[in-house]
Amino acid sequence: MAVLYLVVAGAMSRRQWSNTFCTACLLRNGMPQEREVLGHIYASETRYLYRRLLKMSGLVAVLTFAPVAIGFYKTPDSILAKIVSIYVPLALMVADILYMRFRYSLVGTLREKEAEEKFPFEGKFKLIRILVIKDEKVYFVENEGIKDTPFAFTEPFDDEVSHRTAQRYMADMLGESPDNDTLRFCYGTIDPINRRSIEHYLYFAGDKSEIRQYEEKTGKRGLWLSKPELEQNFSHGFSRLVCSEFHRIYTVMQTSKLYFPNGKKKILIKGYKPSFSLSELKHAEVDFSDNRWMLLSRFNKDVSFYTLKKAWHRYIEGLN
Incomplete structure (x- = not known):
């Protein structure tokens, strides 16, 4: 041993x-x-x-x-x-x-x-985070060298998705009430034992004047980063939750372009890595909360020992 x-x-x-x-x-x-x-x-x-x-x-x-x-x-x-x-x-x-x-x-x-x-509510809370996207850029505020979204709040824990609460919050912050297309639920994680959860949303700004009004109202000054800038500096300078959010977004977008939900490949080119634009996220017909995409990204026919891993995942771990 x-x-x-x-x-x-x-x-x-x-x-x-x-x-x-x-x-x-x-x-x-x-x-x-x-x-x-x-x-x-x-x-x-x-x-x-x-x-x-x-x-x-x-x-x-x-x-x-x-x-x-x-x-x-x-x-x-x-x-x-x-x-x-x-x-x-x-x-x-x-x-x-x-x-x-x-x-x-x-x-x-x-x-x-x-x-x-x-944390508020004696640690039994829901954290709601909203990433603001305009065309091909994402809005961040930097605090002590760490970039993060300024749009986040907490509320008492419950099992329901808080989309309307997030809409009211953005209406208070930006002065306009977003519709379902403008504010998109991305995904959530939940810890039912400790009664905590995090919900992640994407807000697609019509123009930057909304953010300028927010900056004038709060006195904060942010910065807009493009997708290449995010990729170049992703290893440092961002909060851990931002890294987690973009890891999920990148993984789901690339995997959904390569595979059907049943695991069958769309593009029969080994090693091909599709790209995507941030503007695609608004109307992308993919469910970011569907864990099948995360599973497919780690377990597909392009990986070594596919048959053995398939049997392990299905019969040992119970992941179908």
Whole structure:
């Protein structure tokens, strides 16, 4: 077992300690940026966990093989050999599991308490975010070097989509009540256990005068970024939620141009990556909240070992 752990940890170190998503978890809860406690653990402690695994595996491997290599045991089936090679490593692993369980139980409690103090409605809330798009540009306000949409608010948690609430909010902010074409629901993520959710909307401005009025009203000054500018600077300078939103938009748009909802390819060119414009988002006949597109982007006939992965996803993970 220790050798297996070392092999896994070594493979991860070669990948620069980067992790992958559990597909079911990704579809159910969204990106780590859209989660609370689990998102914090995933984003902040991945490297710590892998390095801890590497150290623990190394210790167990030394305890298991070093005494044999130096001839410490008179006979390999002696009581001392069994204690050192079986029970001591097992005790170390159990102790480590209990420690990590206690650690993340404590982290969860602290984060929940922080959420109750930091967020409104005692942490049981819905966050509504609205990205403003005009032609081929997106509007952001920069705060302490981080670009984000200024149009966001919270309300008490409920299961219903808050499209009308978002319309009233934008009417208050910009002075005009948007219709269903102007304000489009993009997608949402929900945590029913902790009673939190995030809804993401796209607002298509008629002209920039609406935003200028908003800036005069609030004293804020924003900037318009084109799609190429977003792509060039996407790795830094944006809030985590903006990164999550555009990851979803890009993935769904490109995947829906390549595949039908049933997984059949539209364009039979391997490696082809379609492009799209921001103005297409207003009338794109695609459901951004449909998780099939996210699943298809990670699992399609262009990936290696397609048949094996198909069987795994269908019969082990239950994703059809």
